[in-house]
Amino acid sequence: MPGFGPDTVDQAEEECRALGGTIDDAALARMEGASPALQNALSNALSDGTWAPRHTSLGVAALLPAGRQALAEAPPKAEAGFRVFKWKVGVGAPDDELAILDDLLGALPSGSRLRLDANGSWNRRTASHWLDRAADRPIEFVEQPVAPTAKGADDTLLGLASDYPVPLALDESLVADGDVARWLDLGWKGFFVVKPLLLRNPKAVLDRLEKAGARVVFSSCLETALGARASLRLAFAWPGGAEALGFGVWPLFMDHRFDGPTLAPFIAVDDFERINPEALWSAVN
Numbered sequence: 001m002p003g004f005g006p007d008t009v010d011q012a013e014e015e016c017r018a019l020g021g022t023i024d025d026a027a028l029a030r031m032e033g034a035s036p037a038l039q040n041a042l043s044n045a046l047s048d049g050t051w052a053p054r055h056t057s058l059g060v061a062a063l064l065p066a067g068r069q070a071l072a073e074a075p076p077k078a079e080a081g082f083r084v085f086k087w088k089v090g091v092g093a094p095d096d097e098l099a100i101l102d103d104l105l106g107a108l109p110s111g112s113r114l115r116l117d118a119n120g121s122w123n124r125r126t127a128s129h130w131l132d133r134a135a136d137r138p139i140e141f142v143e144q145p146v147a148p149t150a151k152g153a154d155d156t157l158l159g160l161a162s163d164y165p166v167p168l169a170l171d172e173s174l175v176a177d178g179d180v181a182r183w184l185d186l187g188w189k190g191f192f193v194v195k196p197l198l199l200r201n202p203k204a205v206l207d208r209l210e211k212a213g214a215r216v217v218f219s220s221c222l223e224t225a226l227g228a229r230a231s232l233r234l235a236f237a238w239p240g241g242a243e244a245l246g247f248g249v250w251p252l253f254m255d256h257r258f259d260g261p262t263l264a265p266f267i268a269v270d271d272f273e274r275i276n277p278e279a280l281w282s283a284v285n
């Protein structure tokens with residue numbers, strides 16, 4: 001999509017032609033300056049024949065809208081079988097949202113876990129307030145409490161992570177392949193939200209995370225079914241913990257052939273393995 005990433009279709013096509021007839025891991029490693037989307041696609045294509053799932057199905061986190069609207073949407077999602085929920089926070093006034101937190105937790109079935117995603121909208125003080133409140137509640141993690149662009153963001157995130165028992169997750173802080181390595185080097189012990197389609201070489205990044213024993217939450221970046229299939233393959237091959245997937249996003253497209261697996265509390269291997277790349281290719285041509 002023009003403007004969504006740094007590269008263009010023309011650039012990718014030109015680079016594809018320059019590759020010649022074959023591609024292997026060595027050739028991929030030499031492409032460092034090339035289009036990220038092309039590198040991602042080639043990385044996924046190269047692992048096509050060797051993919052082996054470690055799970056038959058994985059849970060999905062249900063997305064809840066900001067504010068009081070979450071109270072209305074949580075019960076039907078719980079009824080449908082979801083047990084991990086993600087609530088968008090940092091949209092309204094912090095005190096108003098904090099006042100809803102216990103009502104929302106009370107509306108979830110016992111054993112449920114709630115993720116809070118602030119999308120980088122808090123300052124350190126507000127984040128501290130929330131983390132204090134979250135400490136004795138079933139909050140799985142708090143995602144991106146402060147923005148990566150905020151002054152002193154790295155220190156703030158590391159400080160909050162060590163001051164409070166609730167785990168933090170990095171999302172907006174991880175946009176390029178090198179960001180994961182940087183945060184591992186900084187000693188980040190919280191979750192890494194990985195959107196495989198944003199990375200040049202998702203396999204290399206995941207190898208790094210695996211070696212570090214990191215906690216990873218696989219997440220959608222609103223890709224088509226083809227991208228969903230590639231991302232979910234990586235999620236299902238991940239040897240670490242089976243965290244609920246951040247893939248509760250579909251339907252997204254006017255033409256439903258481009259949607260990933262139907263929104264449900266679990267995604268099974270067959271749900272994405274039945275996605276046929278050739279059929280999608282024909283549909284856009």
Ligand code: MG
Binds near residue numbers: 143144
């Ligand atoms: Mg997020």
